Amino acid sequence: MRVTVVSSLDAFSRQKACAALAAASPDALVVFHDLLEDGLVIRRTFKEGRRLEREESVLEHGCLSCTVRLDVVPTVKRLLTAGSRLLLGLPPGVAGSTAVQALLRGLGGAFTIDSVALACAPDAVEDQIWDRHSLFESGFTPVPEDERTPGEFLMGELSFGDTVLLADPALVPVDPEARARGIQLIRELAPHAVVAESAGDIRPGRHNLAEAMARTVPGSVRIPAESSSPFTTVVQRIGRPLHPERFRHALASLAEGSCWLRGRLWVASAPDCRIAVQGIGPRVWLENTGPWQAQRHPLLAAFPAEHPDVVLDWHPEFGDRGTVLAVTGDDVDAAEIAALLTGCELTEAEMASGPGALNDPFDLNRTTETTQRSNP
Structure with a gap:
């Protein structure tokens, strides 16, 4: 049947x-x-x-x-x-x-x-x-x-x-x-x-x-080949870990006016954890989905991945670690999103000092724990 x-x-x-x-x-x-x-x-x-x-x-x-x-x-x-x-x-x-x-x-x-x-x-x-x-x-x-x-x-x-x-x-x-x-x-x-x-x-x-x-895998990003005006989808990739406090302040601006916010985050306060982010209308949440594939399987670039996006975004040094964020909304400003996320990257000095001195405002180190926020 x-x-x-x-x-x-x-x-x-x-x-x-x-x-x-x-x-x-x-x-x-x-x-x-x-x-x-x-x-x-x-x-x-x-x-x-x-x-x-x-x-x-x-x-x-x-x-x-x-x-x-x-x-x-x-x-x-x-x-x-x-x-x-x-x-x-x-x-x-x-x-x-x-x-x-x-x-x-x-x-x-x-x-x-x-x-x-x-x-x-x-x-x-x-x-x-x-x-x-x-x-x-x-x-x-x-x-x-x-x-x-x-x-x-x-x-x-x-x-x-x-x-x-x-x-x-x-x-x-x-x-x-x-x-x-x-x-x-x-x-x-x-x-x-x-x-x-x-x-x-x-x-x-x-x-x-x-x-x-x-x-439907948490953190997965699929984007249309062409946008359907007046709605657009902007994808931003960031190679360095995100500063958790700066990202916390940027998150509200990223989600504001966005019908759908989704992707995966590399946050410095939980560097070994693949953090999925999703925002649908007024609700935004982060989820620790476990260790990065590169941490589990260092040679994964040569083999099929649990997460289909991994091989496409594989970095020779960081593997699949990195931030990939897609934002869909009415007249989304790509330059503004890029500036917001770039401002959240760790500086050279912060990279050198390591994640130990950083607070974890989202409490991301617990697998499957979810932090929910509402857009202002």
């Missing part, structure tokens, strides 16, 4: 996208899962416009991951022999990567992922990226413990997925200018993805799990 996974922030966009996909493949089974309050899961299955089943179940622990593990995966397993194609509409807020990995763990090679698509209204994307509230606070999920912002969800889907289905909810008036701007932003954030106005624009069989996982 070939499976197309459709994720979304709202059920209206998901419904419209799946309806278009079903119209293009009339023989496909369409399954919707919805998680409501108190752990209630509603599952509906359709074929050729007819509802085949509607089932309800109550989960003891009503979270999105449990919905996938305890209902979505068993449903796909049961339907494996029921047809050649399945359109799987996930509960709003469930990440496509979560569903794909759960299906692979539960079903192995019994199916093929044809596509992983995000259904969204393009005129709402920019506002959703800058939404400071959690998914629960914004009404996208019934799970109070879900602290992700809408922007974090969207960026994860845009990075992992291979397709973006533009689905304007029928009940909400569309602002043409905001819609055009949203499409430009989507193309800038997901240059690898097909941005489809209709189901006919989708190319089946585009999903490549290895590439999708590589795009």
Whole structure:
């Protein structure tokens, strides 16, 4: 069976996208899962416009991951022999990567992922990226413990997925200018993805799990070949370690006005640690992802790397140690970003004195510890 996974922030966009996909493949089974309050899961299955089943179940622990593990995966397993194609509409807020990995763990090679698509209204994307509230606070999920912002969800889907289905909810008036701007932003954030106005624009069989996982590795940087005005992406590389205090002060300026800030840092107060940085809308965080590849494997330049960017950025003296930062936003100033980061580099005197005298304001020496900050 070939499976197309459709994720979304709202059920209206998901419904419209799946309806278009079903119209293009009339023989496909369409399954919707919805998680409501108190752990209630509603599952509906359709074929050729007819509802085949509607089932309800109550989960003891009503979270999105449990919905996938305890209902979505068993449903796909049961339907494996029921047809050649399945359109799987996930509960709003469930990440496509979560569903794909759960299906692979539960079903192995019994199916093929044809596509992983995000259904969204393009005129709402920019506002959703800058939404400071959690998914629960914004009404996208019934799970109070879900602290992700809408922007974090969207960026994860845009990075992992291979397709973006533009689905304007029928009940909400569309602002043409905001819609055009949203499409430009989507193309800038997901240059690898097909941005489809209709189901006919989708190319089946585009999903490549290895590439999708590589795009979502913390610290990974993928940039578009061409910018989609008015949005631009600037990439800056710095060869020396960053002074932690100077970088702390520069971080707010780097993130301000940036829809998406991502990359990896070589910080002098934690020189042996590869620090991933990500900023999505109003939220910025740093994560210690462990030692640099050069520290683990000094001859790595001759061999495949755990992190796909490593060989491309390999330095003969420092290996993969170094700062690579990408900033995407509206009219991003490349010269300003370069000046900010260059000002954070250690001087010759600071390089000679070593990292021992430097404070660690981010507390970066603990692996997987995360420091979160908000843009002013």
